[in-house]
Amino acid sequence: xxxxxxxxxxxxxxxxxxxxxxxxxxxxxxxxxxxxxxxxxxxxxxxxxxxxxxxxxxxxxxxxxxxxxxxxxxxxxxxxxxxxxxxxxxxxxxxxxxxxxxxxxxxxxxxxxxxxxxxxxxxxxxxxxxxxxxxxxxxxxxxxxxxxxxxxxxxxxxxxxxxxxxxxxxxxxxxxxxxxxxxxxxxxxxxxxxxxxxxxxxxxxxxxxxxxxxxxxxxxxxxxxxxxxxxxxxxxxxxxxxxxxxxxxxxxxxxxxxxxxxxxxxxxxxxxxxxxxxxxxxxxxxxxxxxxxx
Amino acid sequence: xxxxxxxxxxxxxxxxxxxxxxxxxxxxxxxxxxxxxxxxxxxxxxxxxxxxxxxxxxxxxxxxxxxxxxxxxxxxxxxxxxxxxxxxxxxxxxxxxxxxxxxxxxxxxxxxxxxxxxxxxxxxxxxxxxxxxxxxxxxxxxxxxxxxxxxxxxxxxxxxxxxxxxxxxxxxxxxxxxxxxxxxxxxxxxxxxxxxxxxxxxxxxxxxxxxxxxxxxxxxxxxxxxxxxxxxxxxxxxxxxxxxxxxxxxxxxxxxxxxxxxxxxxxxxxxxxxxxxxxxxxxxxxxxxxxxxx
Numbered sequence: 250x251x252x253x254x255x256x257x258x259x260x261x262x263x264x265x266x267x268x269x270x271x272x273x274x275x276x277x278x279x280x281x282x283x284x285x286x287x288x289x290x291x292x293x294x295x296x297x298x299x300x301x302x303x304x305x306x307x308x309x310x311x312x313x314x315x316x317x318x319x320x321x322x323x324x325x326x327x328x329x330x331x332x333x334x335x336x337x338x339x340x341x342x343x344x345x346x347x348x349x350x351x352x353x354x355x356x357x358x359x360x361x362x363x364x365x366x367x368x369x370x371x372x373x374x375x376x377x378x379x380x381x382x383x384x385x386x387x388x389x390x391x392x393x394x395x396x397x398x399x400x401x402x403x404x405x406x407x408x409x410x411x412x413x414x415x416x417x418x419x420x421x422x423x424x425x426x427x428x429x430x431x432x433x434x435x436x437x438x439x440x441x442x443x444x445x446x447x448x449x450x451x452x453x454x455x456x457x458x459x460x461x462x463x464x465x466x467x468x469x470x471x472x473x474x475x476x477x478x479x480x481x482x483x484x485x486x487x488x489x490x491x492x493x494x495x496x497x498x499x500x501x502x503x504x505x506x507x508x509x510x511x512x513x514x515x516x517x518x519x520x521x522x523x524x525x526x527x528x529x530x531x532x533x534x535x536x537x538x539x540x541x542x543x
Numbered sequence: 544x545x546x547x548x549x550x551x552x553x554x555x556x557x558x559x560x561x562x563x564x565x566x567x568x569x570x571x572x573x574x575x576x577x578x579x580x581x582x583x584x585x586x587x588x589x590x591x592x593x594x595x596x597x598x599x600x601x602x603x604x605x606x607x608x609x610x611x612x613x614x615x616x617x618x619x620x621x622x623x624x625x626x627x628x629x630x631x632x633x634x635x636x637x638x639x640x641x642x643x644x645x646x647x648x649x650x651x652x653x654x655x656x657x658x659x660x661x662x663x664x665x666x667x668x669x670x671x672x673x674x675x676x677x678x679x680x681x682x683x684x685x686x687x688x689x690x691x692x693x694x695x696x697x698x699x700x701x702x703x704x705x706x707x708x709x710x711x712x713x714x715x716x717x718x719x720x721x722x723x724x725x726x727x728x729x730x731x732x733x734x735x736x737x738x739x740x741x742x743x744x745x746x747x748x749x750x751x752x753x754x755x756x757x758x759x760x761x762x763x764x765x766x767x768x769x770x771x772x773x774x775x776x777x778x779x780x781x782x783x784x785x786x787x788x789x790x791x792x793x794x795x796x797x798x799x800x801x802x803x804x805x806x807x808x809x810x811x812x813x814x815x816x817x818x819x820x821x822x823x824x825x826x827x828x829x830x831x832x833x834x835x836x837x
Contacts, residue, residue: 274600276599276600277599277600278577278578278580278598278599278600279575279576279577279578279598279599279600280575280576281573281574281575281576282573282574282575282576283572283573284572284573286572304572304573305570305571305572305573306568306570306571306572306573306754323753325829326827326829457781459617459781460600460781483779485777485779485785485786485787485827486786487751487753487754487784487785487786487787488785489786490781491779491781491782491786492779492780492781492783492785492786492787493779493781493786518828519827519828519829519832520827520828520829521827521828522827522828524825525825525826525827525828527822527825528821528822528825531818531819531821531822532819533620533779533813533814533815533816533819534812534813534814534815534816534819535619535620535813535814538813
C-alpha cells in the first residue's frame with residue numbers, strides 16, 4: 250500500500266513500516282507495486298537515482314529513477330533475446346557494440362560466439378556498471394571477458410563517430426522519454442546504418458506491442474527507409490508491463506528468417522533455442538493488424 | 544493509491560475520491576492497481592461478488608470476488624487460445640462442452656466450426672452469464688447461437704454424468720483455490736477422460752508457467768496417466784500476471800502438432816493463425832527445464 254512517500258523516487262512506506270516500490274503506468278491509469286524485502290543500495294549518480302532491491306517475485310531488481318529495469322529472475326529473457334537473434338543471424342560477427350546495457354548482461358551473451366573479437370558497451374553512467382557489477386552479476390567473470398570494453402559516452406554522440414565498423418549493434422534503449430528520446434529519431438537510425446559494415450545487423454528494443462504499438466510502428470517505418478531487411482520479433486518478459494515485448498532487427502544483408510542456427514551456443518541459453526528463435530517472428534493477428542494500420 | 548477500503552472486495556477509494564481496483568498477488572508480494580473509470584455494475588450473487596468496471600488500459604473488466612477475470616480489450620486472446628487449438632485439431636468436432644466460461648466468449652469461437660451441432664456451457668453461477676450478456680458482449684447474437692445450451696451446474700458434479708459423449712471439452716477453470724479446487728484433482732481428470740468420445744480432446748487452463756509452474760507440472764503429470772497425447776502451449780495475455788500463460792491439451796487420438804489447419808475459420812481471429820497455432824507449442828528453455836525437474 251502506498252502510504253508515506255520515501256525520499257527515493259518510486260518508494261513508499263506503509264504504516265507498518267513495510268517498504269514498497271511502485272511502478273506507475275500513467276498512460277494506462279495503472280500501478281504495479283513490489284514489496285521490498287531489502288533495499289540493498291541506493292545512490293544519486295550524476296545522471297539518475299540508482300537503487301537495487303530484493304523482491305519476492307523477481308529477486309534482485311535494478312531500479313533507475315523509480316522504474317524497474319532488469320531483475321535477477323527474468324533478466325535473462327531480455328538479455329538473450331536482444332543479443333542472440335542478431336548474433337546468430339550474422340555468420341561471423343567480429344566487432345559488436347551495444348548502446349546501453351550497462352548491466353553487461355547482453356555483452357556476456359555475445360561473448361559466447363567464437364568469432365567475436367571486440368565488444369564495445371556504450372553506457373553514459375559509469376555508476377550503473379559498477380552497481381550492477383556489485384549487486385546483479387552473480388556469475389564469475391566470463392572467459393574472454395577482456396574483449397568487453399566500456400565506453401563512457403552518450404550513445405547518440407558516440408554513434409556519430411563510428412563509420413562502417415560494426416558487424417552487430419544492439420540498441421538497449423529505454424522508453425522514448427527524457428534522455429533516451431534521441432535514440433528514436435530518424436537521424437539516429439541513419440547514424441546506426443552508417444556505423445555498420447556492409448553486412449551489418451542492428452537490433453532495437455522497440456517497446457510493448459500491446460500498450461505502445463505506435464513506438465513499434467514508427468521504429469519499423471523509420472528503419473525501412475534505410476535497411477532492406479526489417480523484422481519484428483516478440484518475447485514474454487514477466488516483469489515488463491503486459492509481459493509481451495518487441496524487438497526489431499534491421500539488416501543490410503543477412504535475413505534472420507534464413508539464418509543457419511546450427512553450431513551456435515544454444516546449450517547455455519535459458520530462454521532462446523532454435524525453435525524459439527523462429528517462433529519469435531510469428532506475430533499474433535492483432536499485432537500484425539496494428540502494424541498494417543495507416 | 545490504496546487509501547480507504549470500499550465495501551466491495553478489492554476496491555479502494557483515494558482521498559481525492561478516485562476509485563481503484565487492486566489485484567493482490569500475495570505469493571509474490573505484489574499488487575496491481577487499476578484506476579476505475581466507472582463502476583458499471585456490482586452485485587452479490589449466491590456464489591460470489593460480481594462487478595464490471597471500465598478501465599483505461601483494458602476497457603471493460605469482469606471482476607469476481609475482487610479478481611479480474613476477462614477484459615474487453617484482451618479477452619479475445621484467452622477465448623481464442625482455449626478454443627481454437629482443440630477445435631482445429633479435431634477433424635470433425637460435433638459435440639462440444641465447456642466448464643466455466645460463463646461469459647460465453649469461448650462458446651462463440653467454437654460456433655465458427657461448421658461441424659458443430661451442440662455446445663454445452665456449464666456454469667455454476669447464472670448471474671455471471673447474465674451480467675456478461677448485459678455488459679461484456681458487444682457482438683450481436685452469433686449465427687447458430689441456438690446451438691449453445693447453458694447448463695447451470697457445478698462442473699465437477701456435471702462431468703460425472705457425462706460418458707463417451709463429447710468430441711471437444713474446454714475446461715475454463717479458475718486458479719486452484721476455493722470452489723475450483725476440485726477441478727484439479729486426479730479424479731476430475733478421470734471423469735473428463737470418461738466424458739470424451741474415443742477420439743475426444745480436452746483443453747485445460749493450466750496457469751502461469753512463470754509464477755505457478757507446479758500447477759502446470761501437476762496438470763501434465765496427471766493427464767499423462769490417462770491420455771496418450773498431452774501437450775502444453777503458451778500465449779501472451781497482457782492483463783494476466785506476468786503476461787505469459789499456459790494451456791494444456793490432452794487427446795485420445797488427434798495430435799495438435801499434426802493437425803491439418805487448412806479451411807478453418809482463421810479469417811475471423813484476432814490472435815491465433817496457423818503460424819501462431821504451431822509457435823504456441825514451442826517452449827522457452829526455462830519452462831522446458833522446470834517441467835523436466837523432478
